[in-house]
Amino acid sequence: MSADFLSKTYLVVDDFSDMRAVVRSILRSLGVTQVDQARDGKDAIDHMQQKRYDVVLCDYNLGVGKNGQQVLEEARYRQLIGVDTIFVMITAENTRDMVMGAVEFAPDSYLAKPFTKELLQTRLTKVFERKGDLKKVNKALMAKDYRGAIAELDRLLATKPKNLAELLKLKADACMAANRHDEALAIYEEVLGTREIAWARIGVGKVQFHKKDYAQAKETFTQLIEQDHNLILAYDWLAKTQTALHEFAEAEQTLQNAAKLSPRGLHRQQLLGDLALSNGNTGEAETAYQRAVSLAKHSVLNHPALFAGLAKSKSSNNKHAEALKVIGEIGKTFADSDQAHFYASTATAVVKGNQGDTEGAKQAMQAAEQAMRNLGDQRQNPKLALEMAKTYAGLGEKEKAAALLHQAIANNHDEDEFLTEIVQVCRAADLDYDAQKAIREIQQDVIKTNNNGVRLIRQGEFDAAIKLLREATEEMPANKTINLNTAKAIIMKMEKTGATTEDILAVRHYIDRVQALAPDDWRLADIMIRLGQLAASRN
Amino acid sequence: MDFSDILASSIHDIKNSLSLILNNLDELIGDPKNRIRDPRQARLLQHEAQRANSNLIQLLTLYKLGNAQLVVRISEYNLEDFLDEVIAANQAVCQALGLELTHNCGPDLSGYFDSELIRSVLDNAIGNARRYAKSRILLSADREDDCLVIRVEDDGAGFPARLIGESQSIMQPPIDPDNPARTQLGHYFAAQIAALHETRDRQGRIQLKNAHRLPGGCFELWLP
Known part of the structure; x- marks a missing residue:
């Protein structure tokens, strides 16, 4: 084995000490010298905090506490392992089923027990090779530089590699993330031209969804499920599509079916709870939230909103005392954070309201408003605004709810999924606010402003364009599209007439705003690269 | 808790137990100072433990x-x-049993299948071949009649005549009392898994024959 391989550091995670010894002795027999061991999920995280590992060999089943998947999630989420770290999940049987769907948290490789040392050696050698080949791609993906990633993938694809299919899939994913839907579609169709392959067919459905061709998307996902009843990903996308079509009851049923097949998906249970609650199926909502809360217990993705959802659904089922107890857990589980305060307060307001305790509800609402103020920049988080609006609506404060929703629409005029949630809230709370009309009007306004801005830029009237867009950002400070377009207008001006410190700082300001709202926004990378080039040109 | 849990x-x-048995045996066999009188016994144990593992996967x-x-x-x-x-x-x-295990496959051949399922079919076929091979087991992959064909061959005495032929006959669970049940279960399993690989007009299948590249039995997996 190459020296490069042997000089690496390894972490072996298993709750069974004899198994750790087995894996360690296999590694030793391969000449590896630097092997640390962890006995459970927490121990593994502690080790990764102390030291950077090149390879983590982690059993899926770790007894009480985190499972292997949750270790991987936390390690990636908290960046305890880098893009170059190899994470191998060791499974007793085919546990791939359990973790499907969480693409960004997929391990580099699965290894079924028992494995021989020859197999481990062959596998690691190949994974090292693949990681090496994909080094630039992974780096670019980490930096959300999709353009760079796609260019590098094209270079690799041109060499007619062995893992052509894998690279095509990666490229399609990158194209989707970069909003280059037509290029992704071309890849899916190329693959499907040879043969019917599930990931490519799902890809076609995703493109249809993103192009708002919901009827077609629904057809695609429904057919996929008919062909393979176990294809979880198709259920999740079908539910998303049905939600977009405002077929909320059908969406709930689809998620219910998916949750039956794969009950361990945290996000799916939360979505199901949300849908069931707003559909008025309080019993189903409670079950789903109960599952979500227990699944999240050892997870880095745990969130006060899950407890709030459980409390609200319990209260809807007239279990007010239990609901308040769940709310009590929020403070215990999450360190003194304003978000935790916020969710605890809104949930309390709902429970008190349901109990007929108007005064208690009012006080809780004041606490929620205070928590919201304390949140500073995070205040603009659309989820929080929605939660607040829902609570106001539930307590009969319909005007306050409508005002919040109006602002939320303005800030998110092109976020279709979020807008659907707003429509849902209005429907569930029976608000006298025509969300669909408001959405149409706001969208028309924003589009008009945008078009005017673009026209002015084309005419070379940069200052006028920037002034127009800047005014719009004052009105809609949390609207990502407006902020980004303003930044882009300033960049184009600088590209034409030269960079100034003042302009660079202004662009930075808009980028910061968007990053605070959505660090994953696909449009950020391009703007940051162009800003970087401008800044460099001044030096 | 339902039964599948x-x-x-x-x-x-x-599987933890099997891992321990297999790896300890591996160390034992590899250790020149071990005091087992007949190293063949340890090898047979290893072979049987692996078969137990294959059977477990089959059952599940x-x-x-x-x-x-x-x-x-x-x-x-990629097949290679x-x-x-x-x-x-x-x-x-295989080494412990004194058998040479190699494959014959070009670097550019690729095929469509479920790697976990086909892996267990092949592990099982190799486990079978180990019992009959004299000195060699050969794996190969080719494209024939627009199908991917994966073969597991040995240089033993070959399959008995009544097993030779198409896979249809083994789509029923094994009942033949004269034949070792586990061999038949293995073929039944393989035929089932092969059949799960289908395209619009074709379905995967297995076929047993003798004296293809090597003189003994030849297990063939045909995947569209």
Whole structure:
């Protein structure tokens, strides 16, 4: 084995000490010298905090506490392992089923027990090779530089590699993330031209969804499920599509079916709870939230909103005392954070309201408003605004709810999924606010402003364009599209007439705003690269 | 807790045990100072432990298949990489038994299948071949009649005449009392898994014959 391989550091995670010894002795027999061991999920995280590992060999089943998947999630989420770290999940049987769907948290490789040392050696050698080949791609993906990633993938694809299919899939994913839907579609169709392959067919459905061709998307996902009843990903996308079509009851049923097949998906249970609650199926909502809360217990993705959802659904089922107890857990589980305060307060307001305790509800609402103020920049988080609006609506404060929703629409005029949630809230709370009309009007306004801005830029009237867009950002400070377009207008001006410190700082300001709202926004990378080039040109 | 959970958790434990047995045997055999009088005994133990493992996977897979819970995930794979791994998983036991295990496959051949399922079919076929081979087991992959054909051949006495032929005859669970049940279960399993690989107009199948490249038995997996 190459020296490069042997000089690496390894972490072996298993709750069974004899198994750790087995894996360690296999590694030793391969000449590896630097092997640390962890006995459970927490121990593994502690080790990764102390030291950077090149390879983590982690059993899926770790007894009480985190499972292997949750270790991987936390390690990636908290960046305890880098893009170059190899994470191998060791499974007793085919546990791939359990973790499907969480693409960004997929391990580099699965290894079924028992494995021989020859197999481990062959596998690691190949994974090292693949990681090496994909080094630039992974780096670019980490930096959300999709353009760079796609260019590098094209270079690799041109060499007619062995893992052509894998690279095509990666490229399609990158194209989707970069909003280059037509290029992704071309890849899916190329693959499907040879043969019917599930990931490519799902890809076609995703493109249809993103192009708002919901009827077609629904057809695609429904057919996929008919062909393979176990294809979880198709259920999740079908539910998303049905939600977009405002077929909320059908969406709930689809998620219910998916949750039956794969009950361990945290996000799916939360979505199901949300849908069931707003559909008025309080019993189903409670079950789903109960599952979500227990699944999240050892997870880095745990969130006060899950407890709030459980409390609200319990209260809807007239279990007010239990609901308040769940709310009590929020403070215990999450360190003194304003978000935790916020969710605890809104949930309390709902429970008190349901109990007929108007005064208690009012006080809780004041606490929620205070928590919201304390949140500073995070205040603009659309989820929080929605939660607040829902609570106001539930307590009969319909005007306050409508005002919040109006602002939320303005800030998110092109976020279709979020807008659907707003429509849902209005429907569930029976608000006298025509969300669909408001959405149409706001969208028309924003589009008009945008078009005017673009026209002015084309005419070379940069200052006028920037002034127009800047005014719009004052009105809609949390609207990502407006902020980004303003930044882009300033960049184009600088590209034409030269960079100034003042302009660079202004662009930075808009980028910061968007990053605070959505660090994953696909449009950020391009703007940051162009800003970087401008800044460099001044030096 | 439903039965598949109980099954999954038992299998987890059994697999841990098998891992320990296999790896300790591996160390024992590799240790020149070991005091086993007949090293062949240790090798047979290793061979049997691996067969127990293959059988366990087969059982679980058939159980899932019976309950419509089996997820078949077909992707495109490079055959050389794939067979490298299959050989790596089986090399130690074959070497210990004095058998040469190699593959014959070009670097550019690729095919569509569920790698986990096909892996267990091949592990099982190799386990079978180990019992009959004199000195060699050969894996190969080719494209023939627009199908991917994976073969496991040995240089033993070959399959008995009544087993030779198409896979249809083994789509029924084994009942023949004259034949070792586990061999038949293995073929039944393989035929089931092959049939899960289908395109619009064609279905995967297995075929048994003798004296293809090597003089002994030849297990063929045909995948569209």
